[in-house]
Amino acid sequence: MSDPRPHLRRRLAALTAAGLLLTGVACTSTATDSGSVRVGLLVSLSGTYATVGVDMQRGFRLYLDTHDGKLGGRKVDLVVADEGDGPATAVPAAQKLLERDQVVALTGLVGGATVDKVQTLTTQRKVPLLGANARPAFAPVGGKPRDLAYTWHTSYNSDEPGIAIAEYVRAQVGDGQVYAIGPDYQGGYDELRGFTDTFTRLGGKLANPDGRTLFTPFPATENFLPYLNKAAETKPKAVYTFYAGAAAVAFVKQYAQSDLADVPLYAAGFLTEGSVLTAQGSAATGIRNVLNYSPTLANQANQDFVAAWSAAGHSGQPTTFAMASYDAAAVLDRALTAVNGEVSGEKLNAAIGQVGRVVSPRGDWQFDPTEHRPVQRWYLREVRNDGPVLSNVLVQDLTTLPAS
Amino acid sequence: MRVDAYLIPAVDGVAYGLLLAIAAAGLTVAFGAGGVLNLAHGTLIAAGGYVAAATSSGTWPSLAAAVALAAGVGAAGGGVLAAATAALQGRGHLDQALLTFGVALVGADLLTAAYGSDTLRPRLPEVLEATVRIAGHRYPVDRLAVLGVAVAVVAAGYVVLHRTRAGRLIRATVDDRAMVAGIGVNPRLVDAAVLVAAGALAGLAGALTTPILGVGPHTADTALLLSLIIVVCGGLGSVPGALTAALAVGVVQTVGVTSFPALAPYLLIGAMAVVLLARRTSLPTGASA
Numbered sequence: 001m002s003d004p005r006p007h008l009r010r011r012l013a014a015l016t017a018a019g020l021l022l023t024g025v026a027c028t029s030t031a032t033d034s035g036s037v038r039v040g041l042l043v044s045l046s047g048t049y050a051t052v053g054v055d056m057q058r059g060f061r062l063y064l065d066t067h068d069g070k071l072g073g074r075k076v077d078l079v080v081a082d083e084g085d086g087p088a089t090a091v092p093a094a095q096k097l098l099e100r101d102q103v104v105a106l107t108g109l110v111g112g113a114t115v116d117k118v119q120t121l122t123t124q125r126k127v128p129l130l131g132a133n134a135r136p137a138f139a140p141v142g143g144k145p146r147d148l149a150y151t152w153h154t155s156y157n158s159d160e161p162g163i164a165i166a167e168y169v170r171a172q173v174g175d176g177q178v179y180a181i182g183p184d185y186q187g188g189y190d191e192l193r194g195f196t197d198t199f200t201r202l203g204g205k206l207a208n209p210d211g212r213t214l215f216t217p218f219p220a221t222e223n224f225l226p227y228l229n230k231a232a233e234t235k236p237k238a239v240y241t242f243y244a245g246a247a248a249v250a251f252v253k254q255y256a257q258s259d260l261a262d263v264p265l266y267a268a269g270f271l272t273e274g275s276v277l278t279a280q281g282s283a284a285t286g287i288r289n290v291l292n293y294s295p296t297l298a299n300q301a302n303q304d305f306v307a308a309w310s311a312a313g314h315s316g317q318p319t320t321f322a323m324a325s326y327d328a329a330a331v332l333d334r335a336l337t338a339v340n341g342e343v344s345g346e347k348l349n350a351a352i353g354q355v356g357r358v359v360s361p362r363g364d365w366q367f368d369p370t371e372h373r374p375v376q377r378w379y380l381r382e383v384r385n386d387g388p389v390l391s392n393v394l395v396q397d398l399t400t401l402p403a404s
Numbered sequence: 405m406r407v408d409a410y411l412i413p414a415v416d417g418v419a420y421g422l423l424l425a426i427a428a429a430g431l432t433v434a435f436g437a438g439g440v441l442n443l444a445h446g447t448l449i450a451a452g453g454y455v456a457a458a459t460s461s462g463t464w465p466s467l468a469a470a471v472a473l474a475a476g477v478g479a480a481g482g483g484v485l486a487a488a489t490a491a492l493q494g495r496g497h498l499d500q501a502l503l504t505f506g507v508a509l510v511g512a513d514l515l516t517a518a519y520g521s522d523t524l525r526p527r528l529p530e531v532l533e534a535t536v537r538i539a540g541h542r543y544p545v546d547r548l549a550v551l552g553v554a555v556a557v558v559a560a561g562y563v564v565l566h567r568t569r570a571g572r573l574i575r576a577t578v579d580d581r582a583m584v585a586g587i588g589v590n591p592r593l594v595d596a597a598v599l600v601a602a603g604a605l606a607g608l609a610g611a612l613t614t615p616i617l618g619v620g621p622h623t624a625d626t627a628l629l630l631s632l633i634i635v636v637c638g639g640l641g642s643v644p645g646a647l648t649a650a651l652a653v654g655v656v657q658t659v660g661v662t663s664f665p666a667l668a669p670y671l672l673i674g675a676m677a678v679v680l681l682a683r684r685t686s687l688p689t690g691a692s693a
Contacts, residue, residue, distance in 0.1 A: 046521075048521070217668050226658040257542065259542050261542055279618060282533075
């Protein structure tokens with residue numbers, strides 16, 4: 001009974017020693033091996049925007065998995081951290097990625113408030129921030145405009161969907177008026193302002209009694225029926241809106257049940273993007289919306305992307321969130337190829353500035369040289385059955401933004 | 405035209421109010437008859453909603469199964485709470501609030517882990533998804549159906565409380581526990597039964613309200629907040645009071661927010677403040693010391 005114990009103990013000690021040795025070897029090899037890079041992915045894995053965060057992580061991993069786990073010929077060590085609901089959880093996570101993990105680039109970032117705070121951290125450390133979702137209007141810090149040299153986005157500015165679709169809606173309604181309604185928070189203001197400013201500049205009129213967008217309490221309002229029936233009294237020719245997440249589900253379902261049901265609904269594409277579309281079901285059919293991506297785009301890069309997405313076993317079709325994160329990986333791939341020898345934040349950042357045309361599922365695009373965000377095409381989509389599933393089917397191209 | 409302009413919001417206010425009344429009924433019953441301030445009430449509603457969303461497939465039998473399962477899950481949750489709060493007997497409402505709030509936080513996290521952070525919606529049969537015309541306006545059938553069910557639930561609740569032996573026992577337990585024990589009934593058993601029934605009501609509310617509002621990580625908080633406002637406005641533990649308050653909240657949330665859009669975020673809390681001031685009596689503190 002007492003015999004085996006010393007053996008066991010000795011074996012354990014040997015195993016531990018071997019383990020320690022191995023770890024040591026692993027550490028030294030990462031430190032000296034310039035053939036491997038560490039990239040930080042900061043996305044919401046919990047909280048309100050977890051759906052978007054998970055989608056973005058899938059997009060980035062999809063690119064890695066379809067490229068042998070390598071970017072620019074180097075093995076990638078992807079460190080994922082949880083952004084949570086905003087800066088309170090995101091900033092410590094970003095600090096950990098930058099200081100302890102020493103990542104050469106930081107990508108992901110779901111929320112605009114997170115980008116705003118993390119941007120200063122990455123700029124100080126001269127690590128490129130390659131955001132793949134929200135991009136806020138950066139407020140000056142200490143009276144000085146923000147230094148955007150190390151800040152890049154593969155997504156868009158929040159006012160761009162509205163700007164892109166305004167001319168089309170103007171042509172559709174003719175002399176008729178459009179009712180504008182959206183949620184009462186920064187994202188709502190940006191999205192709706194993009195539309196109403198451009199629409200009225202083109203000579204369009206809003207049906208809203210005071211000529212101003214109706215903003216509904218957010219997130220308190222889930223009962224949109226009274227607002228919708230009130231809006232119906234103004235007899236609009238069309239309605240323009242932006243909602244996302246849970247509110248988008250309630251809005252779309254109740255729109256189809258309101259007096260506005262027969263009035264065409266135009267929207268920023270987030271209204272029907274991703275998992276909310278499944279919950280909305282047939283109530284979403286016929287909604288025309290605008291985004292920089294549709295899973296039914298006919299180019300080769302998109303067909304490969306959609307096929308890889310399905311092959312990876314993800315349910316539904318890829319979203320603009322997954323696509324932008326996939327493109328962030330593509331940008332890093334191109335940039336890292338151009339970096340010689342040891343990768344530093346400065347070298348990588350300079351290389352990102354030189355990537356030029358990016359071949360993408362959304363159609364080819366490139367970075368605006370000063371704004372560091374995509375110059376890209378925007379698409380009109382309509383919710384229709386694409387085979388057995390509801391999808392945001394491409395209707396036509398709208399415009400390229402930002403206009404030069 | 406003028407009548408028209410108020411008719412639909414009024415109907416909607418009543419329908420939405422009754423929807424909230426079902427949501428708040430469980431909280432009121434648990435407090436008034438069970439003596440438990442149940443802050444996990446919203447989580448039970450969310451659980452009912454998730455179960456209904458996972459069960460329903462757009463057919464009538466699946467809808468019936470979803471409603472029954474949701475009520476069952478709510479009842480089971482009520483049972484767990486009864487067991488947990490029984491240990492706190494005689495330690496006041498603050499301890500209960502802390503315990504049930506903790507259960508609410510843990511429960512909400514477990515639900516998100518199990519069902520994800522997407523907003524889900526139970527699927528209804530086609531007939532309920534359609535709309536009918538009322539005075540030339542479109543109105544959703546599902547809300548009318550909820551209105552009908554809510555009236556039935558309230559009526560059934562009244563009959564059970566006032567016309568059955570079980571109801572008499574519950575009311576007697578609130579008034580005089582010693583007397584109930586004296587006739588050979590364990591008052592703690594009555595408390596537990598009331599919590600189970602309240603839980604079933606919460607689960608039922610989840611199954612009924614989520615087809616309209618959807619169920620997601622936010623549901624538990626929203627449902628609890630609205631229920632608390634209704635219970636406070638209606639007088640703690642009073643079922644007819646809660647019904648009146650729910651109807652008032654429904655009308656404020658529909659007619660009020662469109663008539664005074666600028667004040668929309670404050671209307672509900674403002675209305676609650678007015679009710680509390682107008683009543684001018686201090687709130688009953690319940691059975692605790």
